[in-house]
Amino acid sequence: MRRLSALAAVCLLLMATGVATSASAQDPGGLDGRVMDSSGLPLQAVSLLVFEIDAERPVRTVSTDQAGYFRVEPLEVGRYRLEFLRLGYYPVEREVEIEAGARLRVDVELRARAITLEGIRVEGERDRTRVRFLEEAGVTTREITADQLRLLPGLAESDPVRAIEFLPGVVAPTDFSASFNVRGGSADQNLILLDGFPLFNPFHLGGVFSVFNADLVERVELSSGGFPAEFGGRVSSVLQVESNPGPGEFRVDGGVSLLAARAAVSGGLSDGMQNRLGLRDGRYRVAARRSYVDQLLRPVATVPYAITDLQGIFRGWGEGGSRWTVTAYSGRDVLDLGRIDADDFPLRVDLDWGNQLLGAGWFRPLESGANLEGRVGVTRFSTGLRFPDFDDSRFESRIRQLTLSGGGALPVGGSWTFKSGGSAEHFRWANLAETGGTIFADDVGGGWNTAAFAQATWRRPGAWIVEPGLRVEGWRGEDGARVLEPSPRFSVKRFFAGGEAALKASVGRYVQFLHSVRDEELPLGIDLWVTAGEDISHVVSDQAQLGIEAFPGQGWLVAFDGYYRKFDGVVTTNLASNPNDPADDLLSGRGRSFGADLFVERTMGRVDGSLSVSWLKADRTFPDFISGREDRPEITFSPIFDRRLDADLVLRFPLPRDWEGGMRWHVGSGIPYTRPLAAYAPFGPRQTKNGSLRWLGLEGASTDDDAAVAILLGPRNAERYPVYQRLDVSARKDYHRGWGRISPYVDILNVYNRSNVLFYFYDFRADPPQRTGLSMFPFLPTLGVEVRF
Numbered sequence: 001m002r003r004l005s006a007l008a009a010v011c012l013l014l015m016a017t018g019v020a021t022s023a024s025a026q027d028p029g030g031l032d033g034r035v036m037d038s039s040g041l042p043l044q045a046v047s048l049l050v051f052e053i054d055a056e057r058p059v060r061t062v063s064t065d066q067a068g069y070f071r072v073e074p075l076e077v078g079r080y081r082l083e084f085l086r087l088g089y090y091p092v093e094r095e096v097e098i099e100a101g102a103r104l105r106v107d108v109e110l111r112a113r114a115i116t117l118e119g120i121r122v123e124g125e126r127d128r129t130r131v132r133f134l135e136e137a138g139v140t141t142r143e144i145t146a147d148q149l150r151l152l153p154g155l156a157e158s159d160p161v162r163a164i165e166f167l168p169g170v171v172a173p174t175d176f177s178a179s180f181n182v183r184g185g186s187a188d189q190n191l192i193l194l195d196g197f198p199l200f201n202p203f204h205l206g207g208v209f210s211v212f213n214a215d216l217v218e219r220v221e222l223s224s225g226g227f228p229a230e231f232g233g234r235v236s237s238v239l240q241v242e243s244n245p246g247p248g249e250f251r252v253d254g255g256v257s258l259l260a261a262r263a264a265v266s267g268g269l270s271d272g273m274q275n276r277l278g279l280r281d282g283r284y285r286v287a288a289r290r291s292y293v294d295q296l297l298r299p300v301a302t303v304p305y306a307i308t309d310l311q312g313i314f315r316g317w318g319e320g321g322s323r324w325t326v327t328a329y330s331g332r333d334v335l336d337l338g339r340i341d342a343d344d345f346p347l348r349v350d351l352d353w354g355n356q357l358l359g360a361g362w363f364r365p366l367e368s369g370a371n372l373e374g375r376v377g378v379t380r381f382s383t384g385l386r387f388p389d390f391d392d393s394r395f396e397s398r399i400r401q402l403t404l405s406g407g408g409a410l411p412v413g414g415s416w417t418f419k420s421g422g423s424a425e426h427f428r429w430a431n432l433a434e435t436g437g438t439i440f441a442d443d444v445g446g447g448w449n450t451a452a453f454a455q456a457t458w459r460r461p462g463a464w465i466v467e468p469g470l471r472v473e474g475w476r477g478e479d480g481a482r483v484l485e486p487s488p489r490f491s492v493k494r495f496f497a498g499g500e501a502a503l504k505a506s507v508g509r510y511v512q513f514l515h516s517v518r519d520e521e522l523p524l525g526i527d528l529w530v531t532a533g534e535d536i537s538h539v540v541s542d543q544a545q546l547g548i549e550a551f552p553g554q555g556w557l558v559a560f561d562g563y564y565r566k567f568d569g570v571v572t573t574n575l576a577s578n579p580n581d582p583a584d585d586l587l588s589g590r591g592r593s594f595g596a597d598l599f600v601e602r603t604m605g606r607v608d609g610s611l612s613v614s615w616l617k618a619d620r621t622f623p624d625f626i627s628g629r630e631d632r633p634e635i636t637f638s639p640i641f642d643r644r645l646d647a648d649l650v651l652r653f654p655l656p657r658d659w660e661g662g663m664r665w666h667v668g669s670g671i672p673y674t675r676p677l678a679a680y681a682p683f684g685p686r687q688t689k690n691g692s693l694r695w696l697g698l699e700g701a702s703t704d705d706d707a708a709v710a711i712l713l714g715p716r717n718a719e720r721y722p723v724y725q726r727l728d729v730s731a732r733k734d735y736h737r738g739w740g741r742i743s744p745y746v747d748i749l750n751v752y753n754r755s756n757v758l759f760y761f762y763d764f765r766a767d768p769p770q771r772t773g774l775s776m777f778p779f780l781p782t783l784g785v786e787v788r789f
Contacts, residue, residue: 029098030073030414032369033106034321035064035084041281042068042321042365043110047131049083050075053095058083060461063131066373067321067365073103073414074461084108129557129603133549134499137457137467138226138491138506140547140561142167142599145219146244151652151662153728153747156782157257160220160241161192161202161210166648166664168561168597168612169224171641173520173671174758175726175776177207181520181641182224184565184593184618185236188516188527189539192239195313195327197359200381200399201527204307204333211331211355213287213311215253215264215786218244224597225545225563226506229453229469229489230407230419235510235541235567243313243327248283257784260307262289269316279324282316305335325361330354338388353383353526359403374406383526393435399529402426407453415458422452427514427531443582445531447477449513455489465493473511477533485511485540501550512539515571517586521640535583537569555604560596567591576625589622591639609651609663618642637716638672643724645669655731662730670724670757672717679709679764709764721760726777727751740789746781753779 035046048070050060059080064070075098082094089110096104132141142164149158152166164180165172171181179187192199194212202211223231223238231238246266254263269282288310294303314326332354359377366372382398407421428446433439455469468490475483489508496502515536516527532538547561568590577584595616602608620639623632646668655661732745750756756776763770 028074028076028414029100029102029104030071030075031096031098031104031106032069032071032073033108034068035070035086035108035110036068037089038109038111039281041317042066042323043086043089044068045128046070046084046086046089046110047128048072049085051081051083053079053081055081061130061134063128063135065365065369065371066323066363067371069321069365069369069371071369071411072461082106084110086110088112129601130551133502133551133557134461135459135465137228137465137493138504138545139223139228140169140225140545140559140597141221141223143219143221146214146217148652149214149217149220150732151660151730152650153662153664153730153749155209155749155780156259156747157255157784158214159209160212160214160217161239163220164222164239166610166612166650166666167222167224168599168614169595169616170222171614171616171643171646171668173640173643175756176758178203178210179207179520182222182237183563183595183597184591184616184641185541185567186516186570186639187520187641188514188518188529189234189236189512189541190239191231191234191237192241194241194329194357195243195325195359196240196361196375197327197357197377197403198233198379198401199329199355199357200379200401200529201353202355204331206333206526209259211309211329212241213262213264213289213309215255215262216243216285216287216311216313218242225543225561226491226504227489227508227510228467228491229455229471229487230421232423232451232453232471232473232487232510233425233449233512233514235512235539235543243311244285245283245313245315246285248281251788253786253788255784255786258782260289260291262287262309274316277316279316279318282314284312284314286310286312304337305333307334308332321365323363325363327357327359327361329357331356348388350386350388351384354381356380369411370409372406372408375403376405377403379403381527381529383528390435392437394432395434396432397430397526397528399427399429415460417457417459418454419457420452420454423450425449429529429531431528431530440579441585443530443585445478445533447475447479447481447513447531447533450474450476462495462499464495465491467491473513475513475532475538477531479533479535481533483513483532483538485509485538487511497550500552501548503546503548505544505546507544508542510541510543512541515539515586517571517573519573530586532569536586537571537588539567539569541568542566555602555608557599557601557603559599562594562596564594565592567593570620572620572622574625587622587625589620589634591618591620593618607651607653609649611650612646612648614643614646616642616644616646635716637718639717640671640673642717643668643671657733659731659733664728666724666726666728668724670720670722673719673721673760674716675714675719675760676711676762676764677714678712679769680712711762711764721757724756725754726756727754740787742788743786744783745786746783749780749782750777751779 035043037043044064044066046064048062049058051058060072062070062072077098077100079097084092090113092108144163149163152163154162161178164170169183181187192202219242221240248268251266264287266285274282291307294306297303309331312328316324335351337348338350357379361375363373379401385395387393403425405423409419411417426448430444431441433441451473453471458466471487473485487509491506493502493504513532515530518527543565545561545563549559570589570591571586574587598613601610618639619636621634621636624635627633649665651663653661728749730747732743734741734743757773758776759774761772
C-alpha cells in the first residue's frame with residue numbers, strides 16, 4: 001500500500017501542476033463533425049490529422065468513434081489543413097478557419113478504394129497507434145490487426161489468442177496450451193470478450209488452440225494494465241476480439257489447414273428487409289469450422305475426436321447513426337473413445353466440452369458527441385466425462401452467465417468528457433463427480449454481480465490527460481454472501497517533446513467474484529468454475545503502473561511500463577481436504593507481482609515488426625496442505641507462470657516472387673517446478689499373520705515393481721527448467737484470379753528443433769536414479785490454403 005500511496009501522490013502532483021498551468025490558456029475555438037461512407041454509414045477509426053497551413057507535422061490527431069463522430073478542442077484561432085485517413089478509403093483533405101470561442105462543424109464523406117496501397121496501410125496502422133497514445137490516459141493496450149495476424153507463424157492456422165503471446169507482459173507457460181497469464185495474474189483473471197461478451201474457456205483440444213476463426217476477426221486488443229473505471233469483472237487483463245461483419249455483399253472466405261476446414265459467408269440485407277427493419281444498411285457474416293481427419297479416415301480407421309465451431313455476426317445501422325449488433329457462437333469438442341472396440345482400448349471414455357454465446361448490442365449517437373449504448377447476452381460453458389463401460393461414473397461441470405449492461409458518454413465544454421454506466425450479471429454453476437454409486441462432489445452456486453461506474457476525462461491537448469473514476473462492485477450470492485467493494489481508479493498522462501512522448505501513471509483497485517479451480521501446473525486442462533460465497537473468497541487486487549511512451553522517429557514506437565500488483569483472495573484446490581467439511585475444498589491465499597515491460601515497434605518500411613522484453617517476479621502464498629498440521633503454516637512459492645525474463649522478436653518482410661514472410665523468435669528463462677529429492681518405502685498400517693505391521697515399497701516384504709513408493713519433495717517450485725527458446729517462420733502468397741484469390745501458406749514451428757522441457761520424470765528405482773524429460777513442440781512444419789471469391 002505504501003507503493004500505491006506514493007504513486008498516487010505522484011499522479012496528484014502531476015495533475016495539480018497541469019491544472020495550474022492551464023489557467024493561462026486563451027479562449028480558443030474548435031471543430032467537430034462526422035465521417036460517413038458513400039452510403040451514409042458512419043465510419044469508425046478514421047484518423048483526422050490537423051495541420052497548420054504549410055506545416056509537415058500535425059498539431060492534433062484524433063479518431064472517429066463508433067458513430068463516426070470526432071471532436072477537436074481546443075484549437076487556436078487560425079487556418080488549418082485537415083486530412084482524413086482510413087484503410088481502404090481515398091484520403092480527403094479540407095482547409096478550415098477556426099474562430100475564437102466557436103466550434104466549426106465539418107462533415108466528410110469517404111469513398112472506398114478498390115486497391116489498398118502499402119503506404120496507406122502502414123499510415124493507417126501508425127495513426128491508430130498515435131490516436132490511442134493521444135486520447136487514452138493510463139491504460140496499456142496493444143492491438144493486432146487481421147493483416148498482422150495472417151503473417152504470424154501459428155499452429156496450422158492463424159490463432160488470435162496464440163498471437164498475443166508475443167506482446168509484453170504475456171506469459172504462455174507451455175506450447176500445449178493457448179492459456180496465458182498477464183503480469184503475474186492467474187489465467188482465470190483474464191477477461192476474454194467476443195464483440196463485448198465473455199467466453200469462459202475459448203480453447204479446443206484441451207487448450208492447444210483457441211475457438212476464434214481468424215477469417216471473422218477484424219482486430220484483437222489486449223489491455224494489460226491501467227484500466228479505467230468502465231472495465232470490471234476480472235483483475236489481470238482484458239482481451240477483446242472484434243468480429244468483421246464483412247463488406248455487405250456476397251463473399252466467401254475459406255481455408256483448409258492440417259487442423260480443420262473452415263468457411264465464412266458474407267452478405268447484406270435486401271433493400272426491402274432494411275426498410276421493414278428501419279435500417280439504412282444491414283450486413284452479416286456466418287462461419288463454420290470443423291476438423292476433418294475423422295471423416296477423411298472413416299473408411300480405414302476410427303478417429304474418436306472432432307471439433308466444431310459456428311460463429312455469426314450481424315451489424316445494422318439506423319437513421320441518425322444508431323447501430324445494432326448481434327453476435328453468436330457455438331463450439332464443441334467431442335472425444336468419444338466409446339466408438340473404439342473395448343479390446344483395442346481398455347478404458348473407453350466419452351468427453352465433451354464447449355461454449356455457447358448469444359448477445360445483442362445497441363449504440364446511439366447523440367448531439368455534440370454524446371452517446372448511449374447497451375448490451376444483453378447469455379454465455380454458457382459445459383463439460384462432461386462419462387465411461388460407457390461404467391454407467392455409475394460421471395463427471396460434469398457447467399456455468400452460465402447472463403449479462404445486462406448500459407452506459408453513456410457526455411462531452412462538456414472543450415476539455416471534459418464524463419462517462420457512466422452500470423451492469424448486472426447473473427452466474428449459475430454446478431460441478432458433479434460421481435463413481436461407484438458414491439457422489440464425491442455435487443456443488444452448485446451462483447449469484448448476482450452488480451456494478452456501477454463513473455469516470456471523467458480532462459484533456460489539455462499536447463500537454464495533459466487526467467482521468468479519475470470510481471467503480472462500485474456488489475455481489476449477492478445464493479448462499480447468502482453479501483459483498484460491496486468500491487474500486488477507485490486514477491490515471492494521468494503528461495506529454496513532452498512536442499507531443500511525441502508522454503509519461504503516464506495509474507493506480508486502481510480491481511475486483512473479481514469468479515474463480516477457475518483448474519491446476520495451472522498441468523499443461524492441458526479444462527476450467528471448472530465457481531463463484532465467491534461464504535466459503536469462497538473473492539479477489540481484490542490493488543495495482544499501480546508508471547510508464548513512458550515515445551515516437552522517436554517516423555513509424556517507430558517505444559513504450560516502457562513498470563508495475564506492481566497485489567492479489568488478495570486467490571484460491572487453490574485443497575488436495576488434503578476433509579471430505580466431511582465442504583468448506584475445506586478450496587484454500588484462500590494471496591499473491592503479488594512486480595516487473596517491467598519494454599515494447600519497441602516499427603510499422604513502416606519493407607521490414608516491420610516488434611521487440612518485446614519483459615521482466616517479472618510473481619509469488620503466491622497459501623496454507624501448506626501437505627504439512628500434516630492442523631494449523632497449516634503458510635508457504636510462499638513462485639507460480640508456474642513466473643517467467644523472470646521473456647523476449648520476443650517478431651518480423652514481417654517480403655520474400656522473392658511476391659511471397660510474404662513472418663518470423664517469431666521467443667526466448668524465455670525457465671519456469672519453476674518442484675524437484676523430487678528421493679523415494680522411500682512408506683510404513684503401511686497393515687498387519688501380517690504374526691501380528692506385525694507390513695512395510696510397502698522398495699524394501700521390505702514386497703518386491704513388486706508396482707509397490708507403493710513415497711516421494712520426498714523439495715521446496716515447492718524452487719527449481720527452474722532450462723531456458724526456453726523457439727524460432728518460428730511463415731510464408732504465404734496471394735494469387736489473384738478473376739474469380740477471387742487463393743493464398744497458400746506454410747508455417748514451421750521450432751525451426752532448429754530445440755528440446756524445450758515440459759516435464760521431468762525421476763526414476764528412483766534405478767541405480768543411480770535417472771532423470772528423463774518430455775519435450776514440447778518439436779520441429780513442426782504445417783501448411784494450408786485460404787480462398788476468397
